[in-house]
Amino acid sequence: MRHHRLLDFLATFTVISVGLVTLIGLLSERGSAPASIADFMVQLVTVIAAVAVLIGILNLISVHLGRFVRAEHGWPYSLVVLVVAVAVIALRILDRADIWSGELEGEQVSLRVFEAVQVSLESALAAIILFSLVYAAYRLLRHGATVWNVLFGTAAVIVLLGWIPLENLDVLGDVRDWLVRVPVSAGTRGILIGVGLGTVTVGIRVLIGQDRSYRS
Amino acid sequence: MSNSELTWILLAIASAASLTGLLIVRRRTLALRPIPAYVVLQESAADAVESDNQIHFSMGSVAPGQASTISALTAAEIIYRLGERLAISPRPPLITFSDPLTLPLAQDTLRRAYEFRQKMQYYRSSAAAWYPQGPRALAYAAGAASLSADVDAHSNVLLGRFGIELALFGESSLRHEQVLIAHSDLPEGQAIAYVQADQVLLGEELYVGPAYMKGRPLEIGGVLAQDVLRWAVILGILIAALQAL
Incomplete structure (x- = not known):
């Protein structure tokens, strides 16, 4: 218990001091001592992020290795993950060694392989999203015609129709532009201001050491 | 008035109001x-414990140390409060996210909840699953939604930062009859959450979450502070608009 209390005290002390120093630094003039210290703190985060990626990869490999060794449900997928991870790491090492010749000379093969898989996959998923959203809007209206649902549905239909490049539908294009410029922009700013205010109030709790997410 | 002066004033008002x-x-x-x-x-959470099902929490791309630090901490705190209740079940909740910096936060959040209930025998660090994301988060969302369906999760709770990929969670929840409760601190994710989720948390509602779940006095005071700040901003906008006339 005493051990936990000491660790909690150290964690709270670290959070308060680093938080205050960084806040003061970020609000000070560029080039001043507090600003330099804040810059250093922000750079530290970058280093920690790099270490976190490494920890994440080790964790990923250990989880899938465990599933594969214990032949748990879905172990073939774990095997695929492990093989692909090792292959990408090997390709990256070969890229760095610059061993490619001929057509591949100077190429980043690991990057090309990654993009070939990832970009195709995400493009396909992006195409599916359109259908999901149209169906979701239909379901929303089926749940009940509240003022907000009807308003949402009408705005969505006008915006979609406004994109149709027909001469007679110029008016809808103008309405779409107005919708995006005025109410949508105002709503977006409202949400972002709300998020900002929420962030400030929780930030105060963190700065005075009352946030418990890093304590036992 | 400079930006830094404005920030100090805002912080002073928020502190005083809290x-x-x-x-x-x-x-x-x-x-x-x-x-x-x-x-x-x-x-x-209560239904999941009674029916021996898991709950899937997704934190999206929030991460401590980034611009979304506060969203990450708040989402973790809400997961902890619910995790305390879920820890009596041998099936730990599933937490997915796309930033590796969130991995220790998510694992520690679960560990603390199980330690609090003295049920560490049920705790599994693998219940926090990192899905590395590419240029966009669509593959992450597809993978996490698929995992949630595989473990037959009772509900999908999305707290944090999501863009259009939130639609994939919505689609999967609908297909597998899972309850979807969603929030995003990005407007595009928020719009999709409004259309697809069974229950939606709008904008700043995420940050008052701990106050609604066995909230401590300072957290409930924070709700009041948020209201005060909201009215201060509204007054500021009105005054600026009137001055511009």
Whole structure:
């Protein structure tokens, strides 16, 4: 218990001091001592992020290795993950060694392989999203015609129709532009201001050491 | 007035309002306005324990140390409060996210909840799953939604930062008859959450979450501070608009 209390005290002390120093630094003039210290703190985060990626990869490999060794449900997928991870790491090492010749000379093969898989996959998923959203809007209206649902549905239909490049539908294009410029922009700013205010109030709790997410 | 002066003023108002809220809450009980999503969230946790099912929490791309630090901490705190209730079940909740910096936060959040309940035998660090994301988060969302369906999760609770990929969670929840409770601190994710989720948390409603779940006086005071700040901003906008006329 005493051990936990000491660790909690150290964690709270670290959070308060680093938080205050960084806040003061970020609000000070560029080039001043507090600003330099804040810059250093922000750079530290970058280093920690790099270490976190490494920890994440080790964790990923250990989880899938465990599933594969214990032949748990879905172990073939774990095997695929492990093989692909090792292959990408090997390709990256070969890229760095610059061993490619001929057509591949100077190429980043690991990057090309990654993009070939990832970009195709995400493009396909992006195409599916359109259908999901149209169906979701239909379901929303089926749940009940509240003022907000009807308003949402009408705005969505006008915006979609406004994109149709027909001469007679110029008016809808103008309405779409107005919708995006005025109410949508105002709503977006409202949400972002709300998020900002929420962030400030929780930030105060963190700065005075009352946030418990890093304590036992 | 410079940006830094404005920030200091905002912080001073927020601090004063939070402390005033704390003093008020210590003297009298404040009735918070109901937020349906938090009611359903707590009911879902109870249902999941009773039906021996898991709950899938997704934190999206929030991460401590980034611009979304506060969203990450708040989402973790909400997961902890629910995790305390879920820890009596041998099936730990599933937490997915796309930033590796969130991995220690998510694992520690679960560990603390199980330690609090003295049920460490049920705790699995692998219940926090990192899905590395590419240029966009669509593959992450597809993978996490698929995992949630595989473990037959009772509900999907999305707290944090999501863009259009939130639609994939919505689609999967609908297909597998899972309850979807969603929030995003990005407007595009928020719009999709409004259309697809059974319950939606709008904008700043995420940050008052701990106050709605066994909230401590300072957290409930924070709700009051948020209201004060909101009115201060509204007044500021009105004054600026009137001056511009």
